Amino acid sequence: xxxxxxxxxxxxxDTAKNLERVRFLEGDRIFLTPECADDFDVSYRWQHDRExxxxxxxSYVPTSPERFRREFEDxxxxxxVVLLTIIMSDTGAPAGLINLFSIRQESGTAEWGLVLDQxxxxxxIGTEAARLLLGYAFDTLGLRRVTSETHSGNEGSQxxxxxxxxxxxxxxxxxxxxNNQIVDRIFFGLLREEYREAKARWSGPSSAE
Amino acid sequence: xxxxGNLRRIRSFEGHRIFLTPECTDDFDNxxxxxxxxxxxxxxxxxxxxxxxxQAREYFKAQLDNKDFxxxxxxxxxxxxxxxxxxxxGIEPTHRVASWxxxxxxxxxxxxxxxxxxxxxxxxxxxxxxxxxxxxxxxSGNVASARFQESLGFVQEGCLxxxxxxNNQIVDRLHYGLFxxxxxxxxGKS
Numbered sequence: 424x425x426x427x428x429x430x431x432x433x434x435x436x437d438t439a440k441n442l443e444r445v446r447f448l449e450g451d452r453i454f455l456t457p458e459c460a461d462d463f464d465v466s467y468r469w470q471h472d473r474e475x476x477x478x479x480x481x482s483y484v485p486t487s488p489e490r491f492r493r494e495f496e497d498x499x500x501x502x503x504v505v506l507l508t509i510i511m512s513d514t515g516a517p518a519g520l521i522n523l524f525s526i527r528q529e530s531g532t533a534e535w536g537l538v539l540d541q542x543x544x545x546x547x548i549g550t551e552a553a554r555l556l557l558g559y560a561f562d563t564l565g566l567r568r569v570t571s572e573t574h575s576g577n578e579g580s581q582x583x584x585x586x587x588x589x590x591x592x593x594x595x596x597x598x599x600x601x602n603n604q605i606v607d608r609i610f611f612g613l614l615r616e617e618y619r620e621a622k623a624r625w626s627g628p629s630s631a632e
Numbered sequence: 633x634x635x636x637g638n639l640r641r642i643r644s645f646e647g648h649r650i651f652l653t654p655e656c657t658d659d660f661d662n663x664x665x666x667x668x669x670x671x672x673x674x675x676x677x678x679x680x681x682x683x684x685x686x687q688a689r690e691y692f693k694a695q696l697d698n699k700d701f702x703x704x705x706x707x708x709x710x711x712x713x714x715x716x717x718x719x720x721x722g723i724e725p726t727h728r729v730a731s732w733x734x735x736x737x738x739x740x741x742x743x744x745x746x747x748x749x750x751x752x753x754x755x756x757x758x759x760x761x762x763x764x765x766x767x768x769x770x771x772s773g774n775v776a777s778a779r780f781q782e783s784l785g786f787v788q789e790g791c792l793x794x795x796x797x798x799n800n801q802i803v804d805r806l807h808y809g810l811f812x813x814x815x816x817x818x819x820g821k822s
Contacts, residue, residue: 482726529679530797567802568794593790593807597765600726610807612792 441515447507448555453518453548455555458499458506465517467491469540477602479538480574505559509539509552518543521552523560523569531567533560537580549583554625557587561618568614574599575607584611588621638712644704645752650745652704652752655696655717659705662714664688666735674799676735677771706736706749715740718749720757728764730757742776750784751819758812765811771796772804785818786810 448455469475470491476483504524508517519539526533535556539549560566571589573580589611598608641653666672667688673680696703701721705714716736723730732753736746757763768786770777786808795805
């Protein structure tokens with residue numbers, strides 16, 4: 424592997440070429456592009472960012488690059504998911520991942536999830552990405568409802584969901600395990616009508632945040 | 633169908649009117665029948681999809697081969713008739729939470745058979761496997777299931793609004809959870 428040859432630090436890699444990628448959904452400061460083989464390095468790094476994994480509610484499992492490559496490629500082959508990389512429109516730096524999965528057209532439902540690199544949290548990047556994805560889920564796919572899950576250890580995510588208009592629907596007591604701690608699993612739901620109302624609020628004439 | 637052979641099967645857990653035995657290929661005929669029963673599938677919160685015998689056999693075999701599941705057949709102690717199936721799965725090694733599911737033949741609904749089977753499996757999960765909490769999911773269209781969960785001490789922990797379409801009706805998905813202490817309180821320590 425040649426990764427040792429690459430410079431340290433999160434995004435000193437050549438990220439500018441990300442700006443040439445397809446802009447599947449475009450926002451003010453970011454765009455979303457289908458996750459692809461070019462994202463392997465950053466994905467592998469995120470997989471080993473312990474805090475990021477904990478916020479995402481998954482156990483931290485050190486994984487060899489070879490094995491991760493297999494998992495990564497399998498993930499990209501999965502047809503029932505929409506995997507998108509969040510790219511900063513100015514620098515091309517990857518800021519995180521946002522996904523729509525368990526898409527069930529017959530019931531009009533899906534789940535979605537978001538993880539952000541530590542350098543891009545608390546700046547409204549997640550909100551912007553989520554609004555783009557929700558627009559796709561409701562306005563393009565015509566879904567009736569989306570579900571998202573977080574846990575009691577991730578207050579940022581709960582605040583984001585509420586900001587988006589999602590409704591807290593379930594608290595599975597002590598249902599999860601994150602960073603050596605038992606946490607509650609928390610589910611949020613957003614119905615199409617609620618999305619429409621929220622969208623009217625956030626895309627008012629000024630559309631300023 | 634000769635069901636008396638079932639009486640010779642291993643009794644993993646014994647109740648008053650039933651016993652539980654590891655599910656095996658002999659149980660395929662019932663699996664196939666139940667899988668193609670719209671009412672049973674709706675109770676289970678699944679979209680009804682007819683399945684042919686070949687496909688069903690493969691599916692059943694995959695279920696039996698899945699090591700993450702403990703699958704048991706519910707056998708009537710008097711006749712040897714298989715009344716249903718019950719399973720335990722998703723045991724989390726870190727925080728000891730597990731899930732379970734139950735399916736009963738319609739001939740055995742509303743007779744307390746499910747309750748007897750559930751108590752045996754829950755007791756096993758808590759006492760032998762060291763599970764701290766059991767969880768299950770049902771839907772708002774299945775009132776009997778919600779009542780049943782509550783009769784076992786399960787607490788409703790959430791309601792995902794309009795999350796499913798079952799038999800052409802939009803229903804909520806209900807999450808239930810039960811800690812060991814809550815179960816002990818309801819059924820009494822054994």
